[in-house]
Amino acid sequence: MPAQPEGEAPPRDGALPAGATADAAGRPLSLYVHVPYCRVRCGYCDFNTYTAEELGPGASRADYRPTLAREADLALRVLGAHGAPPRPAATVFFGGGTPTLLPAEVLAGVLGDLRARFGLAPDAEVTTEANPDTLTPEGLEVLAAAGFTRISMGMQSAVPHVLATLDRTHDPARIPQVVRWVKEAGMQVSVDLIYGTPGESLEDWRRSLEVACAVAPDHVSAYSLIVEPGTRLGAQVRRGQLPMPDEDDLADKYELADAAFRAAGLHWYEVSNWATGADTRCRHNLAYWADADWWGFGPGAHSHIGGVRFWNAKHPLAWTQRLAEGLSPAVGREVLDPQTREIERIMLAARVRRGLALDSLPPGAQDLVAGFGAAGLLEPDGPWFAPTLRGRLLADYMVRELTGLIA
Structure with a gap:
């Protein structure tokens, strides 16, 4: 897993500078809940996740909900410390790890705990x-x-x-059945895909796209594989056992994905995300790209409130112990200066259709x-920065050029 970013030590009670909550009433609030549990560790994953064997004694899943409730109480105190009015959550996102390794009743209970403290907007989007x-x-x-x-x-x-190379354990034949269950329960379904796995051919990727589109999802995310150092996959690539993903191959697969999604009625709204319409876009992720306020709960979770970024202790045991002692679980923070905020605003908004x-x-x-x-990197779209298909492939280049103008 990657090291946490460098930063200053936050106050032990988690207090924020007064300016961080100034004008907070006019900014929506999103909540992120990190559930760090997995059955197995996938070879490509460098997220803050743990199997039961890695956790050992002292970090029981049974303690997760009450500990998270303590963090929610602390967050409520911190956000209201300077007179900022309560803000109901516009979006809530449970990520991991595998949140659904917890019983559905526990996830429902955590959402209920957050609703009781923060409230939820009438049209709140809640994802797991x-x-x-x-x-x-x-x-x-x-x-x-x-x-x-x-x-x-x-x-x-x-x-x-391809799933075997990624150490994924699910049966791909089960996908249509599970999608049907989600729809029958009255929820939207998003399908997450990864392309560029070592050994994945263009035909393999075409097959994955066909299966994904055939289940008629409301939303699709498609990310190119990044080989992270410190992962099992990274070690295999370093030893020459597996090839490094090829940039041209990744570009070909992105173009193939965009064509398949458009044919299925899914339209891009962010470089790696497609949706059937404005009402099926992931509003939680859009909040990140719009530099909004969010509070991240759980081990290793990151938060951003009014230009202050802070992050929790990574290990579930350390997170639990700090909260049990009445301390904030935050172990580092960064107060962003105006120049950094402007660079990040451009960097994030340029990825979104009509975001910049x-x-x-x-x-x-x-x-x-x-x-x-x-x-040919931008479309004529009136007042908006609007990348073409080729422009999306070169989005990082355009962002570097634009942010290089900021002294």
């Missing part, structure tokens, strides 16, 4: 990530009744040998934008 082999019709009914509105399902691939207004760009950007358009 899930592995297909952890879902049942009965559990999905419990989640829907509790207020969950979306399931983000980790399909990754429909091809057995041209008149909000720094001085000198007009010539760059004109050059991007002449090179």
Whole structure:
């Protein structure tokens, strides 16, 4: 797992600078809940997750909900310390790990605990990530009744040998059945895919796209595989046992995905995300890309409130112990200066369709934008920065050029 970022030590009670909650009433609040448990550790994953064997004694899953409730109480105190009014959560996202390794009743209870403290907006979006082999019709009914509105399902691939390389354990033949259960429970379904796995051919990827589109999801996320150092997959690539993903192959697979999704009625709204319409986009992720406020609960979770970024102790035992002692679980933070915030605003908003207004760009950007358009990287879209398909493949290049104008 990657090391946590460097930063200053936050106050032991988690207090934020007064300026972080200034004008908070006008900013929506999102909540993220990190559930760090997995059955097995996938070879490509460097997320903050733990199997039962890795956790050992002292970090029981049974303690997770009450500990998270203590963190929610602390968050409520911190957010209201400078007179900021309560804000109901616009979105809640349970990520991991595999949140659905916890019983559906526990996830429903955690959502109830957050609702009791923060409230939920009337149209709140509530999502949980899930592995297909952890879902049942009965559990999905419990989640829907509790207020969950979306399931983000980790399909990754429909091809057995690709799943084996990724150490994924679910049966791809089960995907249509599980998607049907989600829809019957009245929730939206998002399918998550990974392309560029070593050994994955273009035909393998085409097969995964066909299966994903055939189940008629409301939303699809498709991410290129990143080989992270310190993972089992990273070690295999370093030793020459598996090839490093090829950039041209990744570009070909992205273009194939975009064509398949468009044919299935899914339209891109962020570089790696497609949805059937505005009402099926992931509003929680859009909050991240819009530099909104969010509080992250759980081991290793990150938060951002009014230009202050902070992060929790990573190990579940350390997170639990700090809260048991009445301390904030945050172990580091960064107060972002205006220049850094502006760079991040451009970096994030440029990934979103109609997320970055041209008149909000720094001085000198007009010539760059004109050059991007002449090179076929931007569409003419009035006041918006609008990448073409080729522009999405070169989004990082355009962002570097634009943010380089900020002194």
